[in-house]
Amino acid sequence: DIQMTQSPSTLSASVGDRVTITCRASQSISSWLAWYQQKPGKAPKLLINKASTLESGVPSRFSGSGSGTEFTLTISSLQPDDFATYYCQQYHLYSTFGQGTQVEI
Amino acid sequence: EVQLVESGGDLVQPGGSLRLSCAASGFTFSAYSMNWVRQAPGKELEWVSYISTSSTTIYYTDPVRGRFTISRDDATNSLYLQMNSLRAEDTAMYYCARGVDLATIGGLVYWGQGTLVTVSS
Numbered sequence: 001d002i003q004m005t006q007s008p009s010t011l012s013a014s015v016g017d018r019v020t021i022t023c024r025a026s027q028s029i030s031s032w033l034a035w036y037q038q039k040p041g042k043a044p045k046l047l048i049n050k051a052s053t054l055e056s057g058v059p060s061r062f063s064g065s066g067s068g069t070e071f072t073l074t075i076s077s078l079q080p081d082d083f084a085t086y087y088c089q090q091y092h093l094y095s096t097f098g099q100g101t102q103v104e105i
Numbered sequence: 106e107v108q109l110v111e112s113g114g115d116l117v118q119p120g121g122s123l124r125l126s127c128a129a130s131g132f133t134f135s136a137y138s139m140n141w142v143r144q145a146p147g148k149e150l151e152w153v154s155y156i157s158t159s160s161t162t163i164y165y166t167d168p169v170r171g172r173f174t175i176s177r178d179d180a181t182n183s184l185y186l187q188m189n190s191l192r193a194e195d196t197a198m199y200y201c202a203r204g205v206d207l208a209t210i211g212g213l214v215y216w217g218q219g220t221l222v223t224v225s226s
Contacts, residue, residue: 001167034212036150043216044150049205055214087150091211094164095140095152 002026002090006098013103019075021101023088028068032092035064035073038100039084047086048073078103107131107215109201114220121191125220127184127201135179138162138208141186143197144219153199154186155210164210168194191224198222 003026013019023033031051036044046055048064051071061076075082083105088098113125127139141153154175155164163175174187184201198221202213 032211036213038150043200043219044213046205046212046214049212049214055205089150089152089211089213091209094166095155095210097150097152100149 002029002093002096004088004090004096004098006086006088006101008101009099010102010104012105013078014105015078015080017078019078019082019103021073021086021088021103023066023071023073023098025069025071025090025092029090029092031067032090033064033066033071034089034091035062036087036089037082037084038087044087075103107203109203109215109217111199111201111217111220114199114222116223116225117191118226119192119224121224122187122189123191123222125186125188125199125201125222127217129182129184129201129203132203134177134182135159136207137203138210139177139184140202140204140210140213141175141184142200142202142213142216143195143222144200145194145197148197151197152210156184157208188222191222193224196222196224 005024033051035048038044052064108130110128138157156175172190176185198219203215205212205214
């Protein structure tokens with residue numbers, strides 16, 4: 001099984017901050033990685049597909065990078081609507097989600 | 106507009122069975138592979154199962170293999186998850202989800218609202 005490790009688990013930030021979340025895979029997954037945002041009581045929302053492809057309608061302050069085993073999600077200027085939990089998902093071999101990163105004030 | 110609507114979640118005793126359904130609309134259901142993803146209360150997302158078009162390829166996560174069965178009915182645009190020998194650790198919100206691409210287990214862009222399965226005596 002491919003394990004996905006996100007860091008940090010919790011991130012305290014302020015509006016306007018640049019935020020970076022890291023996801024590491026236990027083996028190479030090429031670029032088969034997605035990022036999601038989830039708010040309490042809601043289904044996840046796809047932000048980034050194939051490591052760096054911004055999903056339609058997602059603000060350009062979100063970006064993804066990386067390949068192989070190390071990936072990052074960056075929010076260039078944190079907005080009030082961005083306070084949520086973020087998950088990475090590998091889909092190179094079946095699928096595994098990371099444990100999540102809660103972005104809080 | 107793409108819509109996925111899950112149903113069938115309930116309170117069930119350990120060892121019991123449940124069948125979840127997902128009604129799809131707004132897209133050509135038969136052209137897309139589909140997935141089930143679950144989330145235990147307060148926990149992270151867990152991918153559960155994948156079914157390709159024509160049901161030719163099926164995958165399960167290890168904890169459910171041999172107990173859960175995914176299926177689809179393209180005539181009624183429906184996705185199913187038959188859950189047998191349920192355990193307390195199967196308690197979760199269950200989502201059906203569709204990918205951006207026709208055949209993908211990731212990049213899940215459309216999700217239902219979820220249906221809650223609680224396994225408890």
